């Protein structure tokens with residue numbers, strides 16, 4: 001209606017949570033919202049949070065699926081501590097998400113779903129829309145189900161169920177209106193996704209438009225918010241999840257090394273998406289192998305590495321446990337493989353869809369015998385791309401298995417990613433010998449490179465270099481089976497030295513903030529975002545605190561000890577009960593390390609870390 | 621293509637063979653080294669991958685590429701290798717414990733996928749390397765270190781397992797029957813898809829004589845039948861006995877009483893999975 005004119009307000013950032021039943025399509029809604037925001041040039045960070053049951057009982061708290069997006073005109077490193085806006089599709093979603101909402105926040109609620117039975121399923125004894133319990137919030141009551149049905153009533157060939165399944169696009173359309181987003185990215189997606197089902201395309205598009213127009217024509221929504229483009233480095237951006245970034249990183253590394261990418265794996269939450277993405281890249285010489293179990297996943301990977309591929313296996317905590325013995329075989333054979341561990345809540349089956357950083361010590365020590373393996377941890381969803389490339393680079397450099405640690409928060413979460421200029425990524429040099437390296441035409445499979453200590457990677461099909469590798473103790477150089485005490489000692493020393501020497505080659509540790517001081521926060525992996533944001537804010541407020549984010553965990557950066565020595569106290573926030581801190585104490589034991597631990601399945605908030613920093617500094 | 625002039629010696633590695641004197645493994649190794657030069661494949665394209673156990677030392681003794689991997693997992697490495705380089709001829713060496721116990725899952729799935737690999741399962745019905753415990757192919761009642769009063773577990777029939785897994789080439793031979801074994805190796809090498817070979821192998825130390833019914837010249841003719849495509853099932857020292865199907869049950873008949881035309885005729889075609897299953901269940 002032309003007589004209402006919206007008012008525009010500029011804001012820096014908004015955190016919005018879409019919450020509904022597992023079947024309500026909230027993950028899709030959130031993904032669409034973030035894709036469009038990324039296209040509009042906002043910085044984004046997302047946090048999908050869903051139950052591990054595929055369809056938990058409808059309407060219950062257990063079945064609530066949420067997707068939080070932080071979109072901003074400034075740099076954001078986390079999906080936001082608390083949503084300012086909640087889109088709640090049913091009473092259970094409202095009940096589950098309300099405690100997280102900022103006080104005075106905005107709630108957009110589907111009133112049609114607040115039936116007596118849904119209220120009961122959510123455990124409400126009275127209707128929160130009527131009993132005044134939402135008085136402190138701005139509540140938009142939208143009869144979403146009925147309006148969506150009305151909007152779609154003229155599209156032929158749709159079942160009632162199909163109509164209701166478009167509700168999420170109605171909600172998306174409404175939020176697009178409120179936050180001044182374009183519809184075209186989502187429309188294009190709908191058209192491609194449902195290309196074979198024209199009536200579904202029509203239905204979803206209509207629902208999207210209907211939601212948008214509802215906002216346009218409703219007085220309550222005449223304040224529209226604008227979030228300007230973020231000042232991101234120039235380039236082409238796309239939204240990327242950590243698992244997608246990992247897949248693309250592995251692919252890039254293989255291409256840079258001139259190798260086939262072999263990915264042998266077994267489905268496991270939250271790592272399976274890496275397999276899903278890679279299985280669509282056959283045109284880049286990617287061979288995915290869905291094995292019969294975790295062990296076969298890594299076994300096939302070792303076979304592929306023997307054959308000369310860039311060989312990778314992916315898993316999550318329980319799967320890493322199963323791969324243990326084979327990881328050690330790769331270590332003994334000295335074949336380059338990458339093991340990607342997208343960590344999840346443990347122990348045992350734990351919380352498959354929730355995040356944790358509790359496999360660090362498993363990655364470090366969870367094998368029989370003396371078995372050092374390099375470990376690299378990704379710090380953000382987009383960074384999974386670089387971390388994956390680096391993991392491959394390290395594996396190929398020293399002929400060793402390498403563990404790359406990601407986690408559910410990074411793997412499923414998304415942020416804008418500047419599509420790199422692939423030419424700017426240096427090639428990965430790989431050589432395969434073609435001539436014997438020993439006397440009398442003998443090939444010595446364990447004769448090491450004097451600098452890197454890597455053994456030569458001779459691959460089957462090369463005449464004259466036939467050799468046998470095995471997991472038994474071996475003689476240096478020849479690799480022949482040997483139980484000689486000196487041989488065993490020497491080989492174990494060499495494998496340890498090979499990993500330790502990486503520190504000379506890997507970059508030095510950087511410090512954010514002052515180089516010396518009272519308090520240094522050391523983080524690793526996905527706690528980067530919350531930690532860096534907290535430290536940034538503290539510094540902006542005039543606090544003296546610094547941050548070192550450790551990317552290489554084995555070996556540690558060569559200057560880490562020196563950095564630690566420059567600070568009085570070290571705070572170590574981790575989503576585990578204190579694992580990096582064990583390693584830090586083992587290496588740099590004389591310092592005061594203060595643990596900050598959390599295993600709730602949820603990432604740290606900026607606020608939590610900031611409060612800890614402030615309280616430590618207040619103690620003086 | 622230049623003709624390859626390979627000999628048995630080209631496939632013999634410089635490592636000392638360390639099986640017990642009299643072990644059935646020696647004959648298998650010798651036949652493999654004998655037939656490989658005949659296949660016309662450059663030796664750098666041949667790979668042996670094994671798991672753990674006495675039999676799994678095999679790759680060390682072959683002068684080809686090879687991996688002595690971990691217990692039960694050889695088929696997984698072989699699969700990854702073959703998928704990476706389909707040009708290679710990949711052999712998997714396993715045993716009854718390695719292949720059917722700890723590695724049972726890999727074996728069945730590898731057979732199901734039918735990647736072009738050749739699997740040889742050395743069946744000695746005992747754990748040799750760990751010094752004599754009963755294995756998944758040990759007959760119930762087997763007295764062993766871990767079953768002093770006789771084992772109670774029923775035994776796996778490797779051939780039936782392979783059939784159930786959808787294998788496309790299945791054969792059984794005995795390490796003592798070197799000619800037949802060599803021929804089976806050649807056939808397996810030629811087969812495109814996963815080949816599965818069970819070899820009756822005697823462990824002289826822990827299970828001596830377990831196959832003597834099928835290997836002892838005095839008794840074997842009454843216990844084994846050579847299966848040949850399109851030929852009736854006839855056996856016995858004097859070739860005077862045959863197998864006839866009675867309903868769905870195979871039975872032994874005397875050729876003095878029954879005409880050859882009534883006998884079961886062997887068909888290698890994979891469509892005949894049910895026939896193969898009958899055959900796998902026959903023992904005498």
Ligand code: SF4
Nearest residue numbers: 640643674748823824
């Ligand atoms: S223990 Fe048995 S199977 Fe093993 S090498 Fe000796 S005889 Fe052969």
